[in-house]
Amino acid sequence: MTIRYPNGKKYEPVQQQITSKNKNFSFSNRGKTLEEELNESNEFYLSRSIAVIHKKPVPIQIVHVKYPVRSAAVITEAYFRSPSTTDFNGVWKGKYIDFEAKETTSRTSFPLNNIHDHQVEHMKKVTEHDGIAFLIVKFTSLERYFIVPYDYFEEKWERKIAGGRKSITLKEIEDMSIEIEAGFNPRLDYLAALEHLLQSPIKERIERQENE
Amino acid sequence: MTIRYPNGKKYEPVQQQITSKNKNFSFSNRGKTLEEELNESNEFYLSRSIAVIHKKPVPIQIVHVKYPVRSAAVITEAYFRSPSTTDFNGVWKGKYIDFEAKETTSRTSFPLNNIHDHQVEHMKKVTEHDGIAFLIVKFTSLERYFIVPYDYFEEKWERKIAGGRKSITLKEIEDMSIEIEAGFNPRLDYLAALEHLLQSPIKERIERQENE
Secondary structure: OOOEOOOOOEOOOOHHHHOOHHHOOOOOOOOOOHHHHHHHHHHHHHHOOOOEEEEOOOOEEEEEEEOOOOOOOEEEEEEEOOOOOOOEEEEEOOEEEEEEEEEEOOOOEEEHHHOOHHHHHHHHHHHHOOOEEEEEEEEOOOOEEEEEEHHHHHHHHHHHHOOOOOEEEHHHHHHHOEEEOEOOOOOEOHHHHHHHHHHOOHHHHHHHHHHO | OOOEOOOOOEOOOOHHHHOOHHHOOOOOOOOOOHHHHHHHHHHHHHHOOOOEEEEOOOOEEEEEEEOOOOOOOEEEEEEEOOOOOOOEEEEEOOEEEEEEEEEEOOOOEEEHHHOOHHHHHHHHHHHHOOOEEEEEEEEOOOOEEEEEEHHHHHHHHHHHHOOOOOEEEHHHHHHHOEEEOEOOOOOEOHHHHHHHHHHOOHHHHHHHHHHO
């Protein structure tokens, strides 16, 4: 089945072939992975000249390549490497955007064990250089999506490092993140959510609520 | 041989294994590819908190993966895909930086045939969104390095599209680019050259020269 974006470009899934649970395609968006939803949203942003944001290729350590006569080079031995940066980056309104996308099947909390140390380090550095770093977290069972700003994530990461809980509860995420509404086109308008976040930073919002 | 960066991190070449001409390592920088030189420079920038710029992984289409018991997944069939974006991107002083690195063995001109249409399209879009897009061109035989700003490159690309010459002459590059001085650490201080370029855009420089 050939899937095409609205701009006619063929959709070429890469990751998909290597994970087994993505196979339950349906005509709803239910079967789609967060990565697919974000790729579609990014294609939309690109086609409407809203932003230029791409998923980075999966890092691979190539060991052997064959060069059959008259055909394309074939990689015959390679290994997945752990990424030293995040999944997505690009430019939006002159700003550098950098984020990691993660799904969880949990209904109550987001486990921190599938974020790598060097990814956190990367997001920290991006923030120091005035880039905008965040996580997009999908609670698949709840079909809810959140932008978790890096500054907030850092607190919870440090809590874990200090021996505290190894996850962020849904309640904490609800309080300190911006929820992204899922729609049709773009599927996930995360830049609209981010705009909202930048106009009204969460910490200021909470301070206002406390003062009221 | 294990090569380590000044920060102690192991250097893991990826591209290197798949091209044959990179094998002539020597203790000078002569044997290094432009990609290696830029990776080293980026490691330097990262370690000194100057910028967060990384090379993107090579895009691969994975077809078969084996999961041997008790060992890492092995990719047993995969193909190189043509990149839809440029090689390097990141953030520097809050600005989005995006560039493609190309070498040529020619002593007189930079051929345009190894730049893909969609890479040019990508750089155009980055520029439209107020990112900074450029090429870094190395004349390997001359050991000279240039930052070619996208705006200037675009003119020459359009000349090619219109049926004109399929390369940019070294003279044209000398006139319209900033030369990067090769050094030790960082090997290629391309951000210093870029800073210079941003402070004194080439077109203004040329206008000034014409008015003098």
